[in-house]
Amino acid sequence: MASLEQDRITLDEARKYLQHVVRTHVTAEHDLRQDLRFRYGAPPCKIERQITSGMTEAWDILAEQGIGATISDQVEQELIAAGRSRAEVAMLRLILDGHYRPMLQGHIGADRRAAEFEKVTGRRINGDREAIQLLELFIEGKRAANAVVTTPPARALASDVMDRFDPVQGTFPQDAEQPESPRSPDPVAASAVTDVQPHDTPIVVQEILPDEPDSSDLDPSITAVIERMIQFKKHADDGLEEKTARQYRAFGTLLQRVTGKTDVRSLLQADFVKLRSVLLQLPKSFGKSPSDHTLPIESVLAKAEGLPKEKVGLAVGTVNRYVDHASALISAAKSEGFELHPRLDPGLLRRKEKGRARDKKRTFTREELETFFRHRYWSDPEPGPWLPPLAARRRSGLYWVPLIAAYSGLRREEIAGIGVDYVREEGGITYFDVITTTDRRIKNSSSRRKVPLHDDLIHLGLMEFVRDARKAGYVRLFPDLKEPASNIMGRRVGRKVEKFVKDIWGSEGTGLSLQSARHYVQHVLDLDKEVPAKVARDIMGHEGQDVHDSVYGDHSPLPALKAAIDRLPSLSGVLTLPR
Known part of the structure; x- marks a missing residue:
């Protein structure tokens, strides 16, 4: 603790952060158990023991050996020689290598720990040393919390009841004192009706007060x-x-x-x-x-x-x-x-709203979209007082997010929060893999989808941008769009688009926004008779029209999605191509 204070994480800050880690531990570990049980496919009672044991041991390993610890083939043989089954070792490897170490090593995990530290202490982490100390506190907090054996409430209550049970007499202590009265159906009743024992000895029943809480263990605020x-x-x-x-x-x-x-x-x-x-x-x-x-x-x-x-x-x-x-x-x-x-x-x-939901937001027309991308931010190769050189603009999320929206129909948050590793290739088709990640969730189950890249995006150099981001070790494709004070993805680019709209159209542009590009893609796909309705829904991430579509329909194959995406009109004629 003395060394922590010397390195600026004070004793009080360390305590607050550890309390936060322990407080959130139970829920997070419960979710992990459900996830592992589903993925592993073993009987719950057996896998539960393997998961519990694996999680406890994994935190011990990380605390003792650091985040580089792993279950190598040699370690596996040593564990088996010590009496572990192959299934137990496999579970330990899955927990350690597949879940814990990636969470601890990545930038996303470090950002999340820093954000949680700031939330509970009121100040930001300062420098790499404090980040390492925070990681150590996190691991030790998880290790300590996981070592505590938690008993399900029903099991604890059953144990408490059995502790009071007299197996010889077959009775509980209250049988000889006073039975618990059934609760009156009227919550304002002054008292309950008393029962009489066989010896006609009246039993005094505790009065039920009008303000007795409905759920004694829950805060009713x-x-x-x-x-x-x-x-x-x-x-x-x-x-x-x-x-x-x-x-x-x-x-x-x-x-x-x-x-x-x-x-x-x-x-x-x-x-x-x-x-x-x-x-x-x-x-x-x-x-x-x-x-x-x-x-x-x-x-x-x-x-x-x-x-x-x-x-x-x-x-x-x-x-x-x-x-x-x-x-x-x-x-x-x-x-x-x-x-x-x-x-x-x-x-x-609820009040009845006037107009349809789709009429609340304006949709870009093809002409308006072309006019928008003629804005000098995309079209002028020369720098200006506030305008960086075109080469610098092409390395920013502000340049690419509106283009991707106009060529894919993806939501603002889906584009701004896309990870470098989620631009993927399958069967010669490059696509955005829209799934829930550690720092960005999708809107609903239908939003999980694959959206191929339009040929124009590839010609404009998006894949070169992706490759450069991977070489630089980025986690997010557009790290410049991250806002330290908020987890909302893409708000910065949304504000910029609104400014550009105002620059171009003034008050006549009211209602146009980045979301208008998504509406434009939806409109074009809906009117294209060569694009099946299901393919359009799968691109936009919409629910099916009925239960059969929503529950039983498989996702459209990538070639069909790619063919539909490439039918979106090209805007390359108004864009400045890279030299």
Whole structure:
């Protein structure tokens, strides 16, 4: 600890970070066990023991030998000679070499540890030495947490009950004292009906108070219910975007500010009616000023009264999103066993939106897209006061992301967060492999797909860019787009595109954005009679039109996807090709 303080990670910081590692350990290890059990395909009871033993030993090995430790053939023979089975050694190798070491060695893992350290301590890691110390703390924290044997709650309760059981008499201690009364169906009943033993000795039954909590082991606060809901959704099959998690938390904070209530059991339908009313009176800019988060709601509403009518009231879609969050909160609370008002149904407060969802965002026309790429950022080979040389621009994510969007229909986050190793080749076809990674999740299960590169992207030199990124040891293809203060991918390039649109069209460009390029690809594919609807859906990452399409349909083969992608109109005539 003294050496830690000398190297700037203080004792207090080390403790806070270790607490964070231990706190998050149980959930992460549970997910890994499920993953390994699914991949390995052995009987659960047998593989569970192998996984538990393998994880414990893997952390011991890493702590003792460092992150370069591996299960070589020699080590395997030594373990087998010591009595280990080949299956146990294979599991240990899978855990150590396939999961733990890649997580510890990569830049992504280091970035994540640094971000977690900053979150719990309030300061950033400073230099390589502190990064190494943080890695050591992480490994030792995992090792210590994994060494603790955790007992499932039901098993612990069963053990506690059996400790009280008298096998000779066949009774429990309360049989001779006072039996537990069945709970009254009426939560406000003053007491329960008493039973009488055969000897007519009355039993005194403990009074059930009206405010007895529904779930004694769970915190009933709105904030706590939302946090448990977020954790559950994060570990569901489709996961949960961090953006959505932040929206849930912001909703919970605003609900408590508006109603003055913190206990989910105290909520009434009138509270959500009040929340909706406040949302319709807030300034449209609510949330952008730091004071919006600290001023009393009454003060915010008073300021809104002095604003023009067009600047007051959140959009219908935003209001409905808050209503959906309210429904999710109530559903989560009910699933946890809390007794809520029987007529509580926030979903009834949704407002009908005018217009179709597809009409909310403008779609680039072919002519508009050509005009956009005639912007000097892509077309002018000469540098300017704010414009780097074209060669430098071609090494940036800002240059490539809009082009890839216009030639693939990929989402902004899917492009900006693509890893170098996820530009792949199969059967002579180069494609983007869109899957969930450690630093970027996909929107839903249909979003997992392969999208071939359009020939124009290859002619423009994208593959040379990819090869240079691999030689440089990059993890992400576009590391320049990473924002230290946010995990959101591509927000920087999104803002730049909006600026370029404004430069070109002024107010007439309202509604055009990077997302408009994705809509353009969708529009072109939908109208092309040579492109089957299923192939278009598989390129865009959309759900099938019915259960049969969604559940039973296989992914379209790469050649069919490539043929469809190459039918997108070429924009090369307006782009400056590399020399």
